[in-house]
Amino acid sequence: MGEPADLVALSGGHTVGRARCDFFRDRMRRQDDTFSRKLAVNCSKDPNRLQNLDVITPDAFDNAYYIALTNNQGVFTSDMALIKDRTTAPIVRQFAKDKAAFFTQFVKSMVKLSKVQRPGGNVGEIRRSCFRTNGQNLVDAVAGDEEGFAASA
Ligand code: HEM
Known part of the structure; x- marks a missing residue:
């Protein structure tokens, strides 16, 4: 399929x-x-x-x-x-x-x-935050409150 x-x-x-x-x-x-x-x-x-x-x-x-x-x-x-x-x-x-x-x-x-494979993203990476690739560290710094969602998804 x-x-x-x-x-x-x-x-x-x-x-x-x-x-x-x-x-x-x-x-x-x-x-x-x-x-x-x-x-x-x-x-x-x-x-x-x-x-x-x-x-x-x-x-x-x-x-x-x-x-x-x-x-x-x-x-x-x-x-x-x-x-x-x-x-x-x-x-x-x-x-x-x-x-x-x-x-x-x-x-x-x-x-x-x-x-x-997508620009800025590693192949097969498991994201720390569901909403962005692990490479996007700048925004990760302010995304602490999303960790709970990432862990639960
Ligand atoms: C068309 C694609 C998709 C759309 C538009 C979509 C949208 C959403 C939205 C809006 C939520 C609720 C988030 C919240 O209320 O905080 C959600 C939850 C969830 N999604 Fe999706 N999703 C899609 C594809 C997927 C895929 C591919 C997976 C996994 C293979 C997935 C797994 C989940 C799970 C497990 C939850 C529940 C999270 C929780 O209870 O903590 N979704 N999705």
């Missing part, structure tokens, strides 16, 4: 973890379905509140994130895009049905990602 499979499999990282409510304000405002209203209820009190990214099994690394997508229950616009797009939707449905297929592709795509 090619790049669309990489995109779908890597987004499967959202099978675990949580997001701060203000990351998906757009989705709550634009859509009026039951799921979006549920998100809005969780988030109405405080924009810093957390929302599970995989609404079925939030703490298990499995394929339930894709099952949720087939039920239109993706939290981010980028999650929902995977089930709305004609190229990626069949891959989402395949991973929803076949956990082993997701695991196999996730391994391949993570290894491929680790080999991506």
Whole structure:
């Protein structure tokens, strides 16, 4: 499989973890379905509140994130895009049905990602802060408050 499979499999990282409510304000405002209203209820009190990214099994690394997508229950616009797009939707449905297929592709795509070379970035480096390469020391100096996010992601 090619790049669309990489995109779908890597987004499967959202099978675990949580997001701060203000990351998906757009989705709550634009859509009026039951799921979006549920998100809005969780988030109405405080924009810093957390929302599970995989609404079925939030703490298990499995394929339930894709099952949720087939039920239109993706939290981010980028999650929902995977089930709305004609190229990626069949891959989402395949991973929803076949956990082993997701695991196999996730391994391949993570290894491929680790080999991506970009200006200013080392190949395969593990970032101290998720938001910038380790080479960008100047900004690292003021990024102490992001360490917690990097460690949890
Ligand atoms: C289209 C690409 C992606 C977008 C737009 C995206 C966006 C986001 C956003 C906005 C958050 C919430 C951050 C917060 O609230 O502080 C998040 C969390 C997370 N993302 Fe992604 N992400 C993408 C791809 C990935 C990939 C490739 C992985 C891993 C392979 C991944 C793994 C995670 C995890 C584990 C969390 C939860 C962090 C935690 O609970 O501490 N994401 N993502």
